[in-house]
Amino acid sequence: MKDAVNILIVGVGGQGVLLASEVLSETAMKHGQDVKKSEVHGMSQRGGVVSSHVRIAETVYSPLIQEGTVDYLMAFEISEGLRALDWLKSGGILISSMTRMVPPITTIGDFEYPKDPAGKIREVLPGAKILDADKIASDLGNIRLVNTILLGVLSKSMDIPEETWLEVIKKRVPKKFIDANLEAFKKGREYSFEPVAVGE
Amino acid sequence: MKMLLSGNEAVARGAWEAGVEIATAYPGTPSTEILETIAMLVKEDIYAEWSPNEKVAFEVAIGGSMAGARSLVCMKHVGLNVAADPFMTYAYTGVKGGFVVVSADDPSMHSSQNEQDNRFYAKFAIIPMVEPSDSQETKDMLIQAYEISEKFDTPVLYRLVTRISHSKGVVNMGDREEHTPEGFERDIPKYVMVPGHARLRRKVVLDRLEKLKEFAEETPLNRWEKGSKEIGIITSGISYVYAKEVMPDASYLKLGFSYPLPEKKIREFAESVDRLFIIEELEPFLEEQIKAMGIQCEGKEHFTNYGELSPGEVMNGFVHAGILSEGVEKTYQTEKLFPRPPVLCPGCPHRGIFSALKKMKVPVTGDIGCYTLAALKPMEVMDSCICMGASIGNAVGMAKAGTEKKGVVAAIGDSTFLHSGITGVLDAVYNKANVVVLILDNRITAMTGGQHHPGTGVTLMGEETFQVDFVELCKTLGVKDIHTVDAYDLDASKKVLKSALEYDGPSVVITSRPCALMPNKIKETAYTVLLDECNGCKLCFRIGCPAIYASEEKTEKGHNKAIIDPETCTGCTICAQVCPKDCIVRVDSPAVEGART
């Protein structure tokens, strides 16, 4: 596959993965690009994994990304970021929230939720952009803003004017949450990550 | 105007532009949003309804077409099995107003019980099939499908798959072209399929097939894209875009009109390339027909028939064929993590009744809906799930085998019961079967995202209407032993189930709590665990409520204690009822004061 920018967004049902991929896709369209996105609805709503593929280019054919060719992996839940890591291409960027969502299946002892998923990610990807988006969101007064904060982080690496993002957010989120979402987006966009020495 | 539309939204838009007047469906992933979009955006122009099942939906749309209205009926792949009876014979009578049946297949079974390839239905019924490859085509080709339907006097099978229905792409919009229905005209030999008439129509069908074959040769829906001479690819639907991504320079014969096939064109194409590949998801539908033409080609030996295709799968196929040297090398590996299966929501009414049912220790024949999750860990209280409505017949058969002395329970949701459970109860009554039919009446079609049905009292268009009374209905069917019970009350549920199992003859138990999520989100005062009293027995974990977590804190014996997330707990009380230590209490109860929670 050539030239397309591939973005994979992963999380857990209810975290706003689909809204984030809507905003991203529509922003890219507004910017004059061709976009395709794909996700599976259905069972995923009941606390299952939700993932959304977004592909942006002059002409996009496949709505599905090929494994191992993701440019930006955005995870709203840290162990889902770890789970999807093999989708990332060499040089791809991982943006993840520290959010932990421990499923009931681990409480009956059949499976274990990893102790330190962020550490595991950093072992192989020292430059991973991992942030405590839950904290930022609850400081803003709404824990459900994690998706918009991460979009803000992503927007920094993409070649689309900030204005276009803000316009689409205003259009897509419920009226009474517009201000909070714009604020959250800015917080994400301005977030500065500790520089990491590669190879450490 | 340009918009980002999913395939399902594009069908809705295409129907509107095509001047469709009647649209019907029974919900089913991945097709559900088509009718929801029509009802939400264009209900002034299109009459839209949820029918009780796909067969009725199909028949309503036939009626619309008989009156001359362009009609649309939509369903998931297995829905066409339910509607197969009218489908197969409507292929004989033909249409008046254009008629399109949308079949949204689900390769990989993202939310289905099988991955049947419904392209065979077109060949089976001898009707034309159209397969779009993205949202723009989905809108545009639907309009052409109506023209084909009217020109050739035939229903058209419009075949989508999950990755068409649920993928979004940029779509250029058009305007609506009205097709005002002319009204019904009596035509008995055309519409009354008694043997004498059907034999005549069968002839018409066979002649029509020949005309459609000619049309297939000319229609721009079948597109020859000249590329390299070395590799030629015949493909259709979603497979086309995966192939284009992997093999941008090959020659393509893209079949938008994929039944009947354009034999001459295929021959010509085959002769123009050195190696011919057929790329299609699931079964070798095209490949077998092309091979039957005596044309040499390669297909399923390289491209899997198991699950959906993807750019990666297509690439692997070309590696296997020796065309590409290698696939994409993955940079990162991930170890296997815990699974994250879907679970019943906090406060789900199915949780209580299934906890009670588990205690009965009897076989539970099951059905399809959110409650099917009760078959999985940690509850594991359902023993079968074949297709919608199967639970009741299955229970009758099991009871008649005479092996299950403690009784058999059939568990079925309200929407599923109205879809195809009523006849099962009739069977149980008529044939005096000793079964318990448990109707899980959560007043919504929850599994597919919360659609109304004849038991909710509201139509798809948002109008109030008659609401089926399950008790009265079952009485009329002849059931004598009928109970209703609060699904949140474990003791009452156990008592009722026990009594129904003891009753000699068919019983019905109807639960009464609504879905915790739809149409209204239920949120009562949360519950919490008194940590100092919890003994870590895990009984509350076993009801599988996602609001209950294992605490870091352990008992002396090393068992994790329980904690409850107050945000997601709806206060349904089920966990409190199963806790042997009575240490799960409402957050505002006096016991919480001063206690560690």
Ligand SMILES: Cc1ncc(C[n+]2csc(CCOP(=O)(O)OP(=O)(O)O)c2C)c(N)n1
């Ligand atoms: C023939 C057919 N049509 C549609 C579906 C999709 N489907 C699965 S379950 C279901 C209905 C679920 O509603 P209900 O029985 O009320 O149970 P709930 O999910 O509300 O618990 C539907 C529409 C299907 N599997 N098969």
Ligand code: SF4
């Ligand atoms: S959507 Fe409703 S019926 Fe389905 S699991 Fe959630 S609460 Fe239960």
Ligand code: SF4
């Ligand atoms: S009361 Fe218990 S079972 Fe019900 S939602 Fe709250 S934690 Fe879950």
Ligand code: SF4
């Ligand atoms: S059921 Fe009660 S005692 Fe047992 S783990 Fe749960 S809260 Fe603790």
